[in-house]
Amino acid sequence: MILELITLFSTSLTFFSIYVILSLSLNLEYGFTGIPNFGKVFFFSLGAYVVGVFVPRVIQIIFNVSEPACSALASTQRISIAAQFPILSMTIFMASLVFSGLLGAFMGYVISYPSLKLRGDYLAISLLIIAELSRVFVRTEPSIVCGNNGIGGLPNPFIWMQDPVLKELTYSILSGAIAGVFYFYIHRLVNSPYGRVIKSVRDDELVSQLLGKDVKIFKAQILSVSSSMSAIAGCLYAFFIGFVYPDDFIIVWTMYAWLMMLLGGVANNKGVVLGSIVMVVVDRGLRRIPSFWLSLPFDVSYLRGIIFTIILLLIIMWRPRGLLPEKPLDTPARKIFEAHLRNKNSLKNPSSQ
Amino acid sequence: MIDLFQAVISSIVIGSLYALMAYGLTLTLGSIRIYNWAYAEYVTISAYVTALLSSRYSVDILLCFPVAIFSAVTVSLIADELVYKPLTRKGSTIIQVMLASIATGLLIRYLIYIFASVNNVVIIKAAYTSKAVAKIDDLIITDLDIFIVGLTIFMMLVFHLIISKTLIGKQIRAMWDNFELARLSGIKVDKVRRFVCILVGMPAGIIGSLWSIYSTITPTSGWLLLLPAFAAVIVGGLVSIPGAIIGGYLLGFGENFFMYIAYKFAGVSLAYKPLITLSIMLLALFVRADIIPARWLLSILTRAATHRGNGR
Numbered sequence: 066m067i068l069e070l071i072t073l074f075s076t077s078l079t080f081f082s083i084y085v086i087l088s089l090s091l092n093l094e095y096g097f098t099g100i101p102n103f104g105k106v107f108f109f110s111l112g113a114y115v116v117g118v119f120v121p122r123v124i125q126i127i128f129n130v131s132e133p134a135c136s137a138l139a140s141t142q143r144i145s146i147a148a149q150f151p152i153l154s155m156t157i158f159m160a161s162l163v164f165s166g167l168l169g170a171f172m173g174y175v176i177s178y179p180s181l182k183l184r185g186d187y188l189a190i191s192l193l194i195i196a197e198l199s200r201v202f203v204r205t206e207p208s209i210v211c212g213n214n215g216i217g218g219l220p221n222p223f224i225w226m227q228d229p230v231l232k233e234l235t236y237s238i239l240s241g242a243i244a245g246v247f248y249f250y251i252h253r254l255v256n257s258p259y260g261r262v263i264k265s266v267r268d269d270e271l272v273s274q275l276l277g278k279d280v281k282i283f284k285a286q287i288l289s290v291s292s293s294m295s296a297i298a299g300c301l302y303a304f305f306i307g308f309v310y311p312d313d314f315i316i317v318w319t320m321y322a323w324l325m326m327l328l329g330g331v332a333n334n335k336g337v338v339l340g341s342i343v344m345v346v347v348d349r350g351l352r353r354i355p356s357f358w359l360s361l362p363f364d365v366s367y368l369r370g371i372i373f374t375i376i377l378l379l380i381i382m383w384r385p386r387g388l389l390p391e392k393p394l395d396t397p398a399r400k401i402f403e404a405h406l407r408n409k410n411s412l413k414n415p416s417s418q
Numbered sequence: 419m420i421d422l423f424q425a426v427i428s429s430i431v432i433g434s435l436y437a438l439m440a441y442g443l444t445l446t447l448g449s450i451r452i453y454n455w456a457y458a459e460y461v462t463i464s465a466y467v468t469a470l471l472s473s474r475y476s477v478d479i480l481l482c483f484p485v486a487i488f489s490a491v492t493v494s495l496i497a498d499e500l501v502y503k504p505l506t507r508k509g510s511t512i513i514q515v516m517l518a519s520i521a522t523g524l525l526i527r528y529l530i531y532i533f534a535s536v537n538n539v540v541i542i543k544a545a546y547t548s549k550a551v552a553k554i555d556d557l558i559i560t561d562l563d564i565f566i567v568g569l570t571i572f573m574m575l576v577f578h579l580i581i582s583k584t585l586i587g588k589q590i591r592a593m594w595d596n597f598e599l600a601r602l603s604g605i606k607v608d609k610v611r612r613f614v615c616i617l618v619g620m621p622a623g624i625i626g627s628l629w630s631i632y633s634t635i636t637p638t639s640g641w642l643l644l645l646p647a648f649a650a651v652i653v654g655g656l657v658s659i660p661g662a663i664i665g666g667y668l669l670g671f672g673e674n675f676f677m678y679i680a681y682k683f684a685g686v687s688l689a690y691k692p693l694i695t696l697s698i699m700l701l702a703l704f705v706r707a708d709i710i711p712a713r714w715l716l717s718i719l720t721r722a723a724t725h726r727g728n729g730r
Contacts, residue, residue: 101513103520179703186512187656190453190648191703193520197645198692205689212689320524323517363535367528374525381518382504 068230073353075230075237077345079305082237082244084341086298087318088325089251089334090291096332096391097255098287099267101185104176104192105322107199108292110314111172112165112299114203117210117309119161120219127153135211140218140308147220158222162300169296170289177288197316204311215310219303240301247294252334256395263287264332317370324377330387339389347372420556425678431563431632433670434570439625439647440654440662441574442618448594448657449614450506453516455644456497456523457622462530462640464490464626466542469635473545479631482544487623494619495612497522503611523641530637540637544630566628573621574663581659586613594657646673649699665702672698 087109094100121134124143132139147154176192203209210216222239226232254260265273266280274280303309325344330336351369361368380387393399439457446454464486471477471485501522505515534540548562581587589610592600601607629635629643646669653668654661672694680686680694 101516103516179700186453186516187652187703189513189516191652191699193455194645194649194652194699195696197641198649198696201642201645201692202689202696205691206687207689316520317524320520327517363532367531367535370528371525371532374521374528377521378501378518378525381510381514381521382508385508385510385514 071230071234073349075233077349078237079233079240079301080348081341081345082240083298083302083305084321084325084344085244085338086247086294086301087322088329088337088341089247090294090298091322092326092332092334092337093251093255093287093291093294096326097260097267098263098284099185100284100288101189102192102288102291103189103319104196105295106314106316106318107192107196108169108172108295109299109302109318110196110200110203110311111169111292112296112301113303113309113314114210114299115165115168115296116161116219116300116303117216119164120157121216123157123160135207135214135216137217140216143218144220144224148224151225154220154224155222157220158304161304162297165296165300166293170293172296173289173292174285176292177285193316193319196314196319200311200314210309210311213311215308215312217308219307219309221304221307236305240305243297243301248334248338252395255332255334261394320377321373324373324380327377327380327385327387330389330391331385332391333387333389336387336389340387421678421682423557425675427557427559427563429671429674430667431566431670432674433667434567435625435628435643435666436647436650436670437663437666438570438573438621439643440650440666441577441659442621443647443651444654444657444659444662445577445590445614446618447651448659449590450502450593450611451512451515451597452502452519453512454618455516455520455648456526457618458640458644459523459526459530460490460493460619460622460640461626461629461643462527462635462637463493464623465630465635465639466530466534466539466626468627469542469544469630470539473542476545479544479546483624483627486627487620490623490626491616491619493526494615494622497526498611498615503608527637527641534637541634542630543634544627546631548631562628562631566632569624569628573624577617577621578659580617586610590614646695649695652699653702669695669698 087105091102091105094102121139121143124130124146125134125139128146130139130142132142147157176195179188179191204213206212221232221236223232223235226235255263262273262278263283265276266278266283270280321344325340326337327340328336328343329338329340348369351365351372439461443454443457446452446457467486467489468479468482471482472479477485501518502515505518510518531540534542546562548560550558551561551564552559581590589600589605590613592603592605593607593610597607625643626640629639633639647666650665650669651662653665654663673691677686677688677691677694680690681688
């Protein structure tokens with residue numbers, strides 16, 4: 066029972082941190098800078114593909130495995146090799162994190178190029194098409210991640226821990242830590258002078274241009290940072306579930322990221338975390354509950370999808386700014402100013418104290 | 419050589435489908451300002467209607483078409499009434515409406531998935547085998563090919579006549595140019611909106627029926643058709659109908675003819691088909707969609723056409 070609870074906790078924490086990273090990066094793009102990114106799943110899948118391409122080949126080269134990477138035997142071999150060499154599996158994990166981050170940043174920069182010239186909606190539809198068609202391509206091309214079947218046997222970095230529960234727990238804590246680092250990074254970023262500039266770009270591009278800010282460079286930087294974050298989320302996801310399967314990365318991921326951001330609050334990082342919590346609870350709950358006392362004649366994932374899309378539609382209609390609306394900037398100057406205001410008020414009417 | 423001609427024929431067939439679909443998308447985008455991603459699901463629904471009616475209940479294939487068109491139009495009207503119109507009234511941004519349309523599409527797609535998996539018809543095809551009407555050596559032209567090309571071109575002509583000659587077409591054009599001005603000058607915007615929904619539902623029904631005859635369908639087949647169609651809309655410059663039609667044929671040729679040439683002479687794997695679509699779209703984006711020469715040329719032609727209409 067306790068083991069089961071711990072497993073549930075670690076699974077939820079891992080998914081929570083993946084969702085937080087994904088929706089934080091979308092919030093940075095759409096909430097703070099005003100770039101509507103409908104290709105989130107493209108950057109997310111980039112990280113997963115990096116894992117699917119990089120890990121098997123590295124193990125194959127180092128240990129001279131003759132088996133083709135796609136076969137089932139090769140995937141069990143990979144797992145057993147990684148279980149014997151802890152330092153190797155950890156190094157591979159770190160290297161793939163770095164690689165996927167770099168690749169995501171690069172692709173984000175490349176994608177930002179047309180967006181500098183075009184309207185936001187152009188970028189939105191072209192990113193959506195890029196995301197979906199690249200998935201179709203990866204699915205049919207066998208040399209990347211074994212085409213339609215996907216590639217399995219991607220070793221968890223803590224696979225050398227013999228206890229699977231402990232392994233998952235450690236991994237979830239690590240991913241939670243990564244998500245926390247990103248949270249504080251974005252919090253600092255948007256409350257800095259830089260954050261004020263990107264907010265001004267969102268509110269009025271022309272004015273920020275008039276004030277001497279190069280909007281193009283800011284947009285390109287934001288897109289690279291957020292894309293690299295989503296690629297890292299994809300990398301964490303691939304290592305967690307242990308296989309990369311192209312049909313996983315359908316548009317539903319993009320919708321989930323938007324749902325979490327809109328549910329919590331646009332341009333409010335605390336709101337995004339709240340949205341991710343709601344998402345994880347509903348998601349995990351729906352995975353567990355129906356098998357107990359509800360037998361459905363169809364896949365539960367369809368029911369989940371219907372619930373999430375209805376929630377999304379209701380939010381867009383009734384609460385387009387989210388549950389927690391945007392708050393004023395949290396800067397040192399503002400703190401001093403507020404303290405000053407408080408002092409002034411208390412001096413004026415001391416009876417209120 | 420024969421294969422090359424066969425590739426040309428399939429390019430024209432697929433290109434006609436894309437062009438008709440891009441026509442519907444452009445019409446919604448131009449007149450009521452929606453990126454209608456739920457359009458894919460109208461297509462899927464009508465494809466399922468045709469396939470089920472013809473294979474389960476052995477209805478004649480020509481009788482399936484009106485039913486399929488009716489179902490697509492109904493879904494289009496319901497989606498507009500329940501989702502798009504309230505959002506427009508609330509003054510949502512175009513991005514929010516686009517998000518809502520994707521969500522609507524996903525909702526309908528999940529409902530189709532549930533329906534299909536409960537009734538065990540996830541992969542289905544309409545019961546109709548196409549016959550060869552013309553055969554030159556190994557080059558085969560089926561009646562389906564002729565039917566698809568003829569019907570799509572006929573539909574596009576009908577649309578063109580409706581938009582350029584009738585009063586409601588004039589109102590649509592007025593909304594296209596300036597929505598607020600059209601509303602202020604007394605055009606009943608809601609009525610025109612409903613008419614546009616019916617107008618774009620019809621090609622969706624036809625495309626779905628044709629596609630269910632042409633190949634096997636799954637709940638995602640409409641979505642996979644929509645992606646190149648939207649790419650065609652981008653290639654055509656987003657709000658230009660002739661541009662969208664040209665873009666549709668361009669992508670049809672890219673996916674079939676150029677793919678075939680690349681496969682035959684350079685040994686490129688057929689898996690690269692989506693990448694061709696992508697590269698055509700990205701090329702159009704990078705050289706800036708609004709100055710594509712084809713669109714520029716055609717805009718002059720359409721301006722001449724609309725000018726004659728305005729003169730009445």
